[in-house]
Amino acid sequence: MGPNQKTGLPRGTIVIGGGAIxxxxxxxxxxxxxxxxxxxxxxxxxxxxxxxxxxxxxRPSEINLLMVLGQSGTTxxxxxxxxxxIILTLLVLSFCLLALSLYVLHTNNALNRRLLExxxxxxxxxxxxxxxxxxxxxxxxMEFTLTDNAVETLSVLCEARLDDxxxxxxxxxxxxxxxxxxxxxxxxxxxxxxxxxxxLGNQLLSQLLIKHIARQxxxxxISPDVIRIT
Numbered sequence: 001m002g003p004n005q006k007t008g009l010p011r012g013t014i015v016i017g018g019g020a021i022x023x024x025x026x027x028x029x030x031x032x033x034x035x036x037x038x039x040x041x042x043x044x045x046x047x048x049x050x051x052x053x054x055x056x057x058x059r060p061s062e063i064n065l066l067m068v069l070g071q072s073g074t075t076x077x078x079x080x081x082x083x084x085x086i087i088l089t090l091l092v093l094s095f096c097l098l099a100l101s102l103y104v105l106h107t108n109n110a111l112n113r114r115l116l117e118x119x120x121x122x123x124x125x126x127x128x129x130x131x132x133x134x135x136x137x138x139x140x141x142m143e144f145t146l147t148d149n150a151v152e153t154l155s156v157l158c159e160a161r162l163d164d165x166x167x168x169x170x171x172x173x174x175x176x177x178x179x180x181x182x183x184x185x186x187x188x189x190x191x192x193x194x195x196x197x198x199x200l201g202n203q204l205l206s207q208l209l210i211k212h213i214a215r216q217x218x219x220x221x222i223s224p225d226v227i228r229i230t
Contacts (some may be wrong), residue, residue, distance in 0.1 A: 019102045026098065030091045037084065130158055137200075144203040152176045153192045169193065 117124075129138040135146045137154060146154065156175045160167040167175075169189025174181040176192065211221045 016102075019098065022098055023095070026091065026094050033087055034084070037080065128158070130154060142207050144200060147199060149192060150196045150199050153196045
């Protein structure tokens with residue numbers, strides 16, 4: 001995870017920090033809204049207080065007026081409750097969108113990191129299948145033919161890698177030739193490695209860089225937009 005050029009902080013830390021700030025802002029706005037809204041029964045309380053303070057209101061018209069006020073207070077309480085539900089729904093939706101945005105940013109950051117690793121390493125090998133009988137090695141989705149010597153060399157290297165071992169040229173030559181390591185030469189194993197590199201390297205270049213078109217010639221397989229000649 002590469003640091004940010006201006007702040008020197010990792011991108012993941014910046015994303016998490018920004019998300020935390022937005023989350024706290026939304027939480028503060030939610031608390032402010034719910035504390036600012038009046039109580040749903042405040043209107044009914046005021047009407048009840050009018051009833052208590054005005055015992056002289058006995059005429060039918062006055063009583064009807066107070067009843068209308070009481071019904072208005074009930075309606076106001078219902079509307080205010082619905083507003084609270086709407087605000088709560090919008091806040092939950094905002095939190096969900098924030099979580100989704102953070103997930104997308106995190107995923108995008110991980111993909112960018114992965115692409116940078118692939119770009120640095122050049123060829124990113126995800127699978128290697130060696131077929132000794134057919135003398136073919138499949139690297140990713142590309143198949144390459146091998147010579148007998150290349151098959152034996154690559155086979156020994158694969159077995160050593162599966163055992164998480166580093167094999168010397170002397171041990172490589174002994175494993176392939178069947179001789180005792182005392183009777184083998186380090187240079188012979190190094191020569192086998194060089195031949196395998198040359199053989200696979202030529203085929204890799206043919207697959208990834210230089211393409212041969214029958215009866216026409218050769219061309220690069222890369223996009224002309226990436227070529228710069230200085």
